[in-house]
Amino acid sequence: MSGTKHAVVVTNVAKHFKKSAKRREYTTFKSELVRFIKGERAAIETSLHIEALKGVDLAVPKGSTVGIIGRNGSGKSTLLKLITGIYTPTSGTVQVNGRISALLELGAGFHPDFTGRENILINGIILGMSRADVKARMTEIIEFAELGDFIDEPVRTYSSGMFMRLAFAVATHVDPEILIVDEILSVGDEHFSKKSQAKMSEFKASGKTILLVTHSLDTVEQWCDLAVWIDGGRTRLIGSPKHVVAEYRRAVNAAEAQSEKTGHSALSAPGLALPETVRPQSTQETLRATTVSVVDARGQRPEAFGADAPLDVVVDFEATAAQSGECSVDVQTADGRLLFSTTFVAGALPVGRGRVRLSFPRAGLGEGSWTIAASMHAPSVTPQTAATTSFLVDAHPGVGLVRPLHTWSLEAPAR
Amino acid sequence: MIRNLRELYQYRALLWALTVRELRARYRASVLGFLWTFLNPTLSMAVYVFVFGWLMESDTARFPYFVFSGLIPWIYFSSSVGAGTSAVSERRDLLTKVRFPAQVLPATVVLTNAINFLLSIPLLVLLGVVYGQWPTWHFVFIVPLLLVQTLFTLAITYVVSAMNVAFRDLQHIMGNILQLGFFLTPVIWRIEQVKTLEQQQLVVLLNPVAALVEAWHDIFFRQRVPAAMPLAVVTVLSLVMMWLASTLFEHRREEFAELI
Numbered sequence: 010m011s012g013t014k015h016a017v018v019v020t021n022v023a024k025h026f027k028k029s030a031k032r033r034e035y036t037t038f039k040s041e042l043v044r045f046i047k048g049e050r051a052a053i054e055t056s057l058h059i060e061a062l063k064g065v066d067l068a069v070p071k072g073s074t075v076g077i078i079g080r081n082g083s084g085k086s087t088l089l090k091l092i093t094g095i096y097t098p099t100s101g102t103v104q105v106n107g108r109i110s111a112l113l114e115l116g117a118g119f120h121p122d123f124t125g126r127e128n129i130l131i132n133g134i135i136l137g138m139s140r141a142d143v144k145a146r147m148t149e150i151i152e153f154a155e156l157g158d159f160i161d162e163p164v165r166t167y168s169s170g171m172f173m174r175l176a177f178a179v180a181t182h183v184d185p186e187i188l189i190v191d192e193i194l195s196v197g198d199e200h201f202s203k204k205s206q207a208k209m210s211e212f213k214a215s216g217k218t219i220l221l222v223t224h225s226l227d228t229v230e231q232w233c234d235l236a237v238w239i240d241g242g243r244t245r246l247i248g249s250p251k252h253v254v255a256e257y258r259r260a261v262n263a264a265e266a267q268s269e270k271t272g273h274s275a276l277s278a279p280g281l282a283l284p285e286t287v288r289p290q291s292t293q294e295t296l297r298a299t300t301v302s303v304v305d306a307r308g309q310r311p312e313a314f315g316a317d318a319p320l321d322v323v324v325d326f327e328a329t330a331a332q333s334g335e336c337s338v339d340v341q342t343a344d345g346r347l348l349f350s351t352t353f354v355a356g357a358l359p360v361g362r363g364r365v366r367l368s369f370p371r372a373g374l375g376e377g378s379w380t381i382a383a384s385m386h387a388p389s390v391t392p393q394t395a396a397t398t399s400f401l402v403d404a405h406p407g408v409g410l411v412r413p414l415h416t417w418s419l420e421a422p423a424r
Numbered sequence: 425m426i427r428n429l430r431e432l433y434q435y436r437a438l439l440w441a442l443t444v445r446e447l448r449a450r451y452r453a454s455v456l457g458f459l460w461t462f463l464n465p466t467l468s469m470a471v472y473v474f475v476f477g478w479l480m481e482s483d484t485a486r487f488p489y490f491v492f493s494g495l496i497p498w499i500y501f502s503s504s505v506g507a508g509t510s511a512v513s514e515r516r517d518l519l520t521k522v523r524f525p526a527q528v529l530p531a532t533v534v535l536t537n538a539i540n541f542l543l544s545i546p547l548l549v550l551l552g553v554v555y556g557q558w559p560t561w562h563f564v565f566i567v568p569l570l571l572v573q574t575l576f577t578l579a580i581t582y583v584v585s586a587m588n589v590a591f592r593d594l595q596h597i598m599g600n601i602l603q604l605g606f607f608l609t610p611v612i613w614r615i616e617q618v619k620t621l622e623q624q625q626l627v628v629l630l631n632p633v634a635a636l637v638e639a640w641h642d643i644f645f646r647q648r649v650p651a652a653m654p655l656a657v658v659t660v661l662s663l664v665m666m667w668l669a670s671t672l673f674e675h676r677r678e679e680f681a682e683l684i
Binding site for chain 2: 026027090093094095096097109111113114117118120122123127130131134135136137139140
């Protein structure tokens, strides 16, 4: 854990908040005085602590892009604020090597009565640039924001999209060594979104360290070198994005399945940890899916599949001991929700490599990005996801998650 | 304290940018614009001159000039403290989203008012000329006096802005405290009108702002070297206050982002 290889080192960090909002929002002089006179001096609610983070360890290598995932209320944003230095940890240490720029909220400190140009200057300085720096980059920022003549109008006249574009433009031109981003890559329309993603690629390519909090698991898989799953205020899993995202999806699915059975959900209480997924160690090594791919009728992988075109899921696996096995394939939405799952009893498998094919005569899925999670496992064992892949489905006349086979007809009116 | 001031210096670009914005924002939507900087103290002076000079027939010579020379340093102090009280607590948008030293916020308020004060000085000099008082060499004391007053004002502003984060009703009380302070400070009355010399010294001793305002009176109105003793006391007091305020601010500022 030396400081030179890592941009950020978080060691066993805990953060507690005083729950002050019990009776009133803020303490007042009057209430403090009354308490003082009554002799209840500072009988402050030590029991009313909120433990936002209970013990987080994290080492971010320099130049890497790290995605932080987890449920709402799991402590992701608190962690970012600790790394940024807005909060100080209750215990543990946060070590940062390099100049940080944090995009926790776009447009912090914008003044509505001032023009875009004036706000760029202030916001740039707030984010840590010097006046000369901002002025030097002014044209670049204005061009990036695509505001046209509006740049000399007061910000209060902007549409929310324009506001966000301007804020994003300033924030990404700060030129930090470490960039901390909280769920902002989806700014603006398709065009601007592409542009902002290109900007992030540029950051990545120039060897800057990026810390990203997002609920878009696709983003994590596509962009990040490392994924961190924060759950219930602790680091639950750190590893390759594919692995962590798959595990996260499994836990969310398990929680959903559980809530269907018991009627109350682990997902409804914010900040509560997700249930543990069962993982027998015995079969883990002897049978596993190595890769999964999605191909069309010609065995090739198109940029996007047609909703009505055939689609095959090909699972390659490896068995190191002869055993009976099953193959499970989950189809998930881009945000990790299970659309459906199917299991195939493959029977006795010899030692060595093998392949399982799952054929859909037509994809039958709605437009968008989909994820396949495939696993090989012993019978009646909770599948352990080992391989995932994502693919796109093209636009089609229908709307929605699925596109079942259907026909329309006009019937003669009844007389 | 040194660290506090050093950080202020490091973030001088931000301090300056926020101050300029503050100055421009204040008058942006008004017709008279920047003229309000001069109009506000002038109108206040007119009110006091009308009530105390004309209706109550004050015996002070060149009364408007006297009032103005005490009023503008008082306004510098009271506006800084008054507006500074909520300087930290109302900037939730900044403090919870960006990392920067929070003392920039109260310092911005003080600097804004310091600039307004400086801009009012030519008007004061002009008024003096109207009453036949041309500038004298005593004006050299403006610089050190301004420094001491700024240090003192900044210290008080730090304390109240930090306290207001935890006790939000402070910002409502501050107006009344400042009003009391105004009447306890020799702006519309002369220190000589206090009965005994001991009482006069007591006023100056218990109210550092009175000592400061008296020094401004000395420079502009009485045209003499400001009394050394009270100023020395205020200077030492300001340094101690500044040290205490910086320490308090330093201890408290970690809580700001969580409390506001």
